[in-house]
Amino acid sequence: MLLAIDTATRFAGIALYDRNGLLVEQMWRTRDNHTVELMPYIVHACEQQQLVPGALQAIGVSLGPGSFTGVRVGLSVAKGLAMALNIPLLGVPTLxxxxxxxxxxTLPVRSVLPAGRGRWCSALYQTIGGKWQRLSDYSLIDSDELATSLTEPTLICGEVDTNLAEDLRESNPENAIVAGPALRARRPGFVAELAWERFVSGGRDDLTSLAPIYLQAA
Known part of the structure; x- marks a missing residue:
């Protein structure tokens, strides 16, 4: 059983995942109250599944980029649980x-997260030769740069607000394909799935050195 934690932005969530797949997934919008809200959600999910702490085999955690405080809250809780239970910790980049x-x-996928001050964290992905892969570095760009980066029809997902969606459709209508609000939402179940794939392959991260991903303007 793996517990996944994602508090990288104001859209937070947790999930429980095992070899049969996703068991529990809870998502909520927080007003930067990650510290207060996270543990009650974890406790409720475990109680719902009648799990004792010893049943957890691994912890997955969203590493950012995202909110400075939010990412650190999730990573601190994940490290504390992994250390207390002596189980593997697996970090997953939020994008x-x-x-x-x-x-x-089949289209390229551009994942975005708000970085504040009109800037966006972003990376490009696509399945090529049957393999899903990231095609670009994680970058910090503004909406104009994001629009001009779309050189072919591309699906935009992540925390795309109404203003950005409208800007992209107006400035690059041929190539900006913005997923609907529910489809573009970031789900903790996918943090869990990516972490579980690494876990069953024997992967784990070092508790001491695992650090948040933060982006700085060039």
């Missing part, structure tokens, strides 16, 4: 999790 929901798309 990877947001994009992975669309891994069966």
């Amino acid at each position: 990877d999790a947001a994009a992975y929901a669309h891994s069966r798309e």
